[in-house]
Amino acid sequence: MDLSVRIGPGTLPNPVGVASGTFGYGSEYEKLIDLSIIGALYTKAVTPEVRPGNATPRIIETPAGMLNSIGLANNGLAGFRAAKIPYLRTLPCPAVVNVAGAKGDDYAKVIEELAAEDCIWGWEVNLSCPNVKTGGLALGTDPTEVEQLTARLRKLTSKPLIIKLTPNVTDITAIARAAEAGGADAVSCINTLVGMVIDTKALRPVLPGKTGGLSGPAILPVGLAAVYRVARAVRIPVVGLGGISEADHAVQYLLAGAHAVQIGTANFIDPTVHQKVLDGIRAFAALHNLKSIPEFHQFID
Amino acid sequence: MAHIVTSVLENRPVAQDYYELRLAWPSWAPAPQPGQFLTVRTVDGPVPLLRRPFAFSGFDRADSAASIIYQRRGHATTLMTAKRPFDPFDILAPMGNGFPDPGSGRRPILIAGGIGMGPMMFLAERLAQSPYPGILIIGARSGQYLPRVVLSRSVQTILCTDDGSAGRKGSAIDIAREEIRQDGCAPELYLCGPHGMLAAGHALAEELDVPAWVAMEQTMGCAVGACMGCVVRVHGGEEYARVCMEGPVFDSRTIVWT
Ligand SMILES: Cc1cc2nc3c(=O)[nH]c(=O)nc-3n(C[C@H](O)[C@H](O)[C@H](O)COP(=O)(O)OP(=O)(O)OC[C@H]3O[C@@H](n4cnc5c(N)ncnc54)[C@H](O)[C@@H]3O)c2cc1C
Ligand SMILES: Cc1cc2nc3c(=O)[nH]c(=O)nc-3n(C[C@H](O)[C@H](O)[C@H](O)COP(=O)(O)O)c2cc1C
Ligand code: FES
Numbered sequence: 001m002d003l004s005v006r007i008g009p010g011t012l013p014n015p016v017g018v019a020s021g022t023f024g025y026g027s028e029y030e031k032l033i034d035l036s037i038i039g040a041l042y043t044k045a046v047t048p049e050v051r052p053g054n055a056t057p058r059i060i061e062t063p064a065g066m067l068n069s070i071g072l073a074n075n076g077l078a079g080f081r082a083a084k085i086p087y088l089r090t091l092p093c094p095a096v097v098n099v100a101g102a103k104g105d106d107y108a109k110v111i112e113e114l115a116a117e118d119c120i121w122g123w124e125v126n127l128s129c130p131n132v133k134t135g136g137l138a139l140g141t142d143p144t145e146v147e148q149l150t151a152r153l154r155k156l157t158s159k160p161l162i163i164k165l166t167p168n169v170t171d172i173t174a175i176a177r178a179a180e181a182g183g184a185d186a187v188s189c190i191n192t193l194v195g196m197v198i199d200t201k202a203l204r205p206v207l208p209g210k211t212g213g214l215s216g217p218a219i220l221p222v223g224l225a226a227v228y229r230v231a232r233a234v235r236i237p238v239v240g241l242g243g244i245s246e247a248d249h250a251v252q253y254l255l256a257g258a259h260a261v262q263i264g265t266a267n268f269i270d271p272t273v274h275q276k277v278l279d280g281i282r283a284f285a286a287l288h289n290l291k292s293i294p295e296f297h298q299f300i301d
Numbered sequence: 302m303a304h305i306v307t308s309v310l311e312n313r314p315v316a317q318d319y320y321e322l323r324l325a326w327p328s329w330a331p332a333p334q335p336g337q338f339l340t341v342r343t344v345d346g347p348v349p350l351l352r353r354p355f356a357f358s359g360f361d362r363a364d365s366a367a368s369i370i371y372q373r374r375g376h377a378t379t380l381m382t383a384k385r386p387f388d389p390f391d392i393l394a395p396m397g398n399g400f401p402d403p404g405s406g407r408r409p410i411l412i413a414g415g416i417g418m419g420p421m422m423f424l425a426e427r428l429a430q431s432p433y434p435g436i437l438i439i440g441a442r443s444g445q446y447l448p449r450v451v452l453s454r455s456v457q458t459i460l461c462t463d464d465g466s467a468g469r470k471g472s473a474i475d476i477a478r479e480e481i482r483q484d485g486c487a488p489e490l491y492l493c494g495p496h497g498m499l500a501a502g503h504a505l506a507e508e509l510d511v512p513a514w515v516a517m518e519q520t521m522g523c524a525v526g527a528c529m530g531c532v533v534r535v536h537g538g539e540e541y542a543r544v545c546m547e548g549p550v551f552d553s554r555t556i557v558w559t
Contacts, residue, residue, distance in 0.1 A: 024527030053542040217347040
């Protein structure tokens with residue numbers, strides 16, 4: 001079984017990655033997990049400037065899920081350079097830098113300034129950030145803007161460029177097609193869903209920002225349906241994520257049309273999940289005599 | 302820090318709504334220090350989803366056992382009360398930074414309230430065997446919430462309640478203030494408990510111009526420093542610090558008290 005995954009000019013050793021914001025920069029997990037089995041490590045978002053992040057609490061558990069309101073807390077480009085790049089050079093797996101910002105210039109700046117770093121395998125562009133131009137509506141909700149921004153970033157890099165899609169839109173396939181038209185090598189979906197929890201004793205929302213991003217097992221069917229639809233709308237590879245916590249979930253994503261998957265919230269709960277998912281994908285392939293990842297796509301129309 | 306799938310040795314009530322859970326500690330696992338915590342996955346399924354953090358209340362390499370004292374609060378801790386000997390216990394541990402030793406010539410004053418009693422008992426036991434034994438003050442609203450846990454004879458313990466139904470009447474902070482005055486020592490404060498108690502402890506330390514160490518609490522996601530979820534406000538350039546990595550024990554002067 002060939003587990004490798006081609007994305008644009010790059011190849012990943014296996015389809016099981018770890019999702020941005022749930023795995024830090026890798027060093028946080030090195031004592032618990034053998035990082036060499038990770039197919040791709042998507043870093044915490046990098047923004048040009050330092051972001052201290054949102055007020056607390058930032059996390060609240062929900063039925064079979066959790067809400068987060070981290071606020072893209074990160075040390076900015078300079079901090080990333082100084083503190084994280086040296087570590088990424090030692091990583092035994094491909095590092096994909098998750099890029100975020102409030103406007104197009106921010107994304108361009110991060111990619112431009114880090115473009116020469118050999119230890120970066122590729123980019124994942126997080127389009128779910130509130131957009132200053134549209135007054136807080138996420139950047140990734142307008143197909144025209146998505147196509148323009150993708151085209152702009154495409155010119156800055158020859159490395160794999162993955163556009164990460166927000167599910168908080170009417171038609172996710174329109175955004176996926178815009179990313180493809182702009183020159184993306186792949187799309188990843190889904191980011192978190194907007195959600196809310198109210199403290200009925202205190203009579204106020206638990207998160208100071210009122211709403212947050214829902215992740216975890218609760219969103220598995222939503223992510224799966226998004227991947228299923230997007231995979232039929234574009235020709236570029238789709239990276240599926242949302243709610244994966246066991247091998248069967250990842251296999252469902254591959255069957256739905258994904259070329260690769262990412263594990264997010266489950267990293268917090270089960271340090272053995274990556275090995276189990278990899279083993280499960282191999283076992284499924286053996287059972288059905290599949291030789292490569294694209295062969296997973298033949299079963300479901 | 303390690304992923305340890307171990308088993309429950311004992312799980313017994315020690316006060317109203319409080320339980321002490323002892324777990325088997327494999328010989329290969331790193332030794333937990335007072336102030337450090339574990340995170341436990343209470344079920345195999347997705348509800349409750351996240352691991353829950355609990356501070357160690359004791360550790361004995363010779364017995365191959367570690368313990369926590371927990372309060373039944375919501376879903377996860379209610380499920381924990383049903384754990385029986387030999388039940389599996391899936392933890393990440395030991396996490397975070399423990400309490401530092403007191404400065405030379407300082408007398409440690411340990412102040413515990415509510416869910417903070419576990420780590421303070423652990424610290425008191427450790428200090429009792431050191432050149433600088435301290436005083437352990439455990440406060441509760443009323444008598445039934447005080448722990449029925451046997452500590453070594455060498456641990457000097459004062460129990461107190463807000464309503465005077467057991468031990469001395471008054472808050473743990475008030476009792477600490479009295480003890481320090483009578484003792485005439487140069488104290489160093491160690492605190493774990495409700496936020497208000499920690500803030501009052503910090504104020505007392507400022508008033509006496511002595512150091513204070515506080516164990517902070519915050520909702521956690523990963524507990525390994527990756528998610529930036531568990532932060533508290535701190536003074537200085539960084540603005541926020543992670544309870545799971547930079548903490549849970551902080552110098553009280555670094556915390557922005559609100
Ligand atoms: C470093 C640290 C050490 C702790 N040590 C102890 C201890 O020794 N003994 C003890 O009884 N309790 C301790 N706690 C608190 C304990 O983790 C919570 O009481 C427990 O998570 C409640 O879970 P629940 O499902 O029963 O309650 P829930 O109904 O889910 O929550 C009740 C309260 O617990 C807190 N909580 C919920 N989820 C989390 C989470 N994922 N991470 C952190 N806090 C959460 C929140 O404040 C919430 O309001 C500690 C917390 C931290 C951060
Ligand atoms: C605490 C936390 C922080 C996150 N931070 C980011 C981020 O910085 N950039 C990003 O693109 N996605 C971020 N995400 C979204 C995840 O990468 C992922 O899309 C989402 O959680 C769904 O997958 P899951 O259900 O497997 O967690 C974050 C998610 C969580 C839970
Ligand atoms: S709980 Fe994730 S950083 Fe502390």
